[in-house]
Amino acid sequence: MAAQISETDQINQFQEFLGIYNKLTETCFLDCVQDFPTREVKPKESTSLSAKAEVLGQPR
Amino acid sequence: MDPLRAQQLAAELEVEMMADMYNRMTSACHRKCVPPHYKEAELSKGESVCLDRCVSKYLDIHERMGKKLTELSMQDEELMKRMQQGSGPV
Numbered sequence: 001m002a003a004q005i006s007e008t009d010q011i012n013q014f015q016e017f018l019g020i021y022n023k024l025t026e027t028c029f030l031d032c033v034q035d036f037p038t039r040e041v042k043p044k045e046s047t048s049l050s051a052k053a054e055v056l057g058q059p060r
Numbered sequence: 061m062d063p064l065r066a067q068q069l070a071a072e073l074e075v076e077m078m079a080d081m082y083n084r085m086t087s088a089c090h091r092k093c094v095p096p097h098y099k100e101a102e103l104s105k106g107e108s109v110c111l112d113r114c115v116s117k118y119l120d121i122h123e124r125m126g127k128k129l130t131e132l133s134m135q136d137e138e139l140m141k142r143m144q145q146g147s148g149p150v
Binding site: 007011014015017018019020021022023024025026028029030033034036037038039040041045049050053 | 061069070073074076077080081084085088092093109110112113114116117118120121122124125126128129133
């Protein structure tokens with residue numbers, strides 16, 4: 001009973017995924033990173049990012 | 061779809077994605093690092109340093125999110141597979 005996804009749909013799905021990926025990156029960056037004392041991501045920011053991604057990445 | 065065509069398509073979509081990322085990153089780092097004072101035309105030393113670090117962090121985060129999403133979508137796939145197996149022949 002496997003539904004065959006049409007080629008066009010697969011492409012659109014992938015494109016949508018990539019769009020979401022970029023928006024996720026942007027949102028998490030804007031929310032979790034406030035200052036730039038160094039080039040590295042701070043541990044506190046890292047925790048915030050994981051938490052944020054987890055929340056945003058949940059299926060509805 | 062033949063694999064070569066699929067590869068080509070994926071590459072095109074990836075380029076599109078990178079272009080979008082570039083725009084978002086530029087916008088975000090401009091917002092974070094360049095206060096809207098505009099007293100002079102050149103970027104100050106402080107602004108330049110900030111931008112350098114901002115880009116570094118943004119790219120790092122972009123990579124992490126990629127891994128996270130892959131992880132999440134694999135979890136989804138696992139779940140789907142198990143659900144399909146579960147609803148097999150009665």
